[in-house]
Amino acid sequence: MGNPLAFRAMNTDFLIAGMPAGAAEEVKTMVELAETRFSRFSPTSEISRLNQTALAWTAVTSLTYDLLVDAAEAYHATGGLFNPFLAEAMRTIGYDQSFEALTPAKAAQRLNEKQIIVTTDAPCEAHQATIREAPLPEPLEFDFAMQSIKLAAGAAIDVGGIAKGWIAQRAANRLIASGIKQGLIDAGGDVVLWGGEPTQGSWGVGVGHPLLADDHDIADLWLTGLTAIATSSIVKRRWQRSGEIPAHHILDPRTGSPSCSDLLQATVIGRDLAVAEQYTKGLIILGSAAGIRWLAERRPDLAYILVRNDGAIFHSDNLNAYTKDWRVDAHVELACDNP
Amino acid sequence: MSKKSDIIVVGVLSAALFTGFTAYSYSADKVKAKAQAKAAVVVTAVVPDNSKSSAVQTPADTKPDVAQPGPDSTVTKKKTTKSKAS
Numbered sequence: 001m002g003n004p005l006a007f008r009a010m011n012t013d014f015l016i017a018g019m020p021a022g023a024a025e026e027v028k029t030m031v032e033l034a035e036t037r038f039s040r041f042s043p044t045s046e047i048s049r050l051n052q053t054a055l056a057w058t059a060v061t062s063l064t065y066d067l068l069v070d071a072a073e074a075y076h077a078t079g080g081l082f083n084p085f086l087a088e089a090m091r092t093i094g095y096d097q098s099f100e101a102l103t104p105a106k107a108a109q110r111l112n113e114k115q116i117i118v119t120t121d122a123p124c125e126a127h128q129a130t131i132r133e134a135p136l137p138e139p140l141e142f143d144f145a146m147q148s149i150k151l152a153a154g155a156a157i158d159v160g161g162i163a164k165g166w167i168a169q170r171a172a173n174r175l176i177a178s179g180i181k182q183g184l185i186d187a188g189g190d191v192v193l194w195g196g197e198p199t200q201g202s203w204g205v206g207v208g209h210p211l212l213a214d215d216h217d218i219a220d221l222w223l224t225g226l227t228a229i230a231t232s233s234i235v236k237r238r239w240q241r242s243g244e245i246p247a248h249h250i251l252d253p254r255t256g257s258p259s260c261s262d263l264l265q266a267t268v269i270g271r272d273l274a275v276a277e278q279y280t281k282g283l284i285i286l287g288s289a290a291g292i293r294w295l296a297e298r299r300p301d302l303a304y305i306l307v308r309n310d311g312a313i314f315h316s317d318n319l320n321a322y323t324k325d326w327r328v329d330a331h332v333e334l335a336c337d338n339p
Numbered sequence: 340m341s342k343k344s345d346i347i348v349v350g351v352l353s354a355a356l357f358t359g360f361t362a363y364s365y366s367a368d369k370v371k372a373k374a375q376a377k378a379a380v381v382v383t384a385v386v387p388d389n390s391k392s393s394a395v396q397t398p399a400d401t402k403p404d405v406a407q408p409g410p411d412s413t414v415t416k417k418k419t420t421k422s423k424a425s
Contacts, residue, residue, distance in 0.1 A: 012425050013425070015420055017419060017420075018419075184419055184420065186420045188425035189421065189422050189423035189424060189425045190422065190425075191420055191422050197419060200416050200417065202416075203419050204416050204417060204418035204419050205418060205419065205420055205421060205422055206418045206420075206421035206422070207421065207422050207423070208421045208422065208423030208424070210424075217418070217421055220418065222416065229422040230422065231422040231423050231424050232424050233423075233424030235424065236424040236425060265424060267422055
């Protein structure tokens with residue numbers, strides 16, 4: 001069994017553990033390949049090339065083709081709440097550079113992650129008023145025989161909300177199929193694991209505090225079977241342009257602006273990391289009450305742990321389907337150093 | 340006289356044979372009974388073994404008693420990583 005392998009790619013920290021060194025290196029190679037093809041910030045990536053050729057058929061590699069087929073499927077499965085075709089809207093609200101390579105002017109707009117937005121109902125009511133329910137447009141066309149994709153007018157691909165989890169799950173599936181009995185792939189806090197941890201028998205995964213990620217975890221899960229855990233939050237990747245209200249990276253596709261709900265953080269537990277990641281976004285967008293109803297209607301097999309903006313934490317009653325050994329706090333302290 | 344003694348000899352031999360046969364039969368029954376008793380013991384011993392092995396094949400029953408969800412169930416183990424937004 002090799003030592004844990006840590007590296008940085010796709011603007012995030014990866015950790016590979018519990019598997020032979022050769023298998024870990026294979027995961028790393030897959031992730032690095034995905035990074036070169038999927039980034040919308042790299043002008044030479046396949047995604048950037050697609051974004052520059054709307055309304056024209058463009059041949060892509062099988063990796064990109066498969067990702068976009070799954071992304072389009074997720075877009076429909078979530079009723080459009082997971083929408084990886086809003087790159088243009090992201091640019092409009094100011095997310096036009098990688099957080100890893102911000103210019104000084106952009107860096108000055110970045111908000112301290114500990115500066116939690118003090119939410120009241122008022123901004124969310126204004127946000128809700130702008131929601132437009134409309135039939136889902138079809139942003140992509142696929143030609144399987146030619147392995148080509150055509151982007152609809154006005155659509156621009158941003159797979160930032162799916163790519164990391166998707167490639168981690170693909171790597172896990174490949175290793176499982178090749179006989180690797182156990183392993184853990186942590187893609188910047190979105191985790192897929194299988195088998196048991198070599199010395200303890202089960203993998204221990206905490207769920208981070210929404211504001212103080214290095215401090216006390218709000219939940220502990222002890223897992224063995226194939227399990228995926230994804231967490232999204234409106235606290236990370238936030239910025240504020242002069243004279244505007246703070247923005248964050250989870251867009252509400254119904255409004256084209258950053259989502260506004262009573263949820264600070266959503267964790268979803270399932271068997272596929274890309275799927276878990278998609279549903280965290282929908283929960284954050286819809287908020288606790290509507291989000292829980294929405295998840296129960298679409299994917300009752302998924303479990304969740306949610307942190308509301310008043311500090312209340314609640315979880316689904318199907319956590320036992322994934323582990324019999326867990327704990328979840330009831331409340332989290334959100335006192336912080338607001339300016 | 341000799342015929343009489345012959346009859347006595349035959350009678351004694353017959354009696355001896357009968358006793359011996361009876362004794363043999365008795366001991367054979369005893370062995371059989373013992374064997375049956377042993378078999379019964381073996382069978383008795385096998386049944387729980389079988390039931391154990393069939394229990395082993397049931398995944399739900401193989402799990403050790405797991406800790407109930409609660410704050411004390413995980414304090415001694417070390418977590419590998421954490422799920423968080425990034």
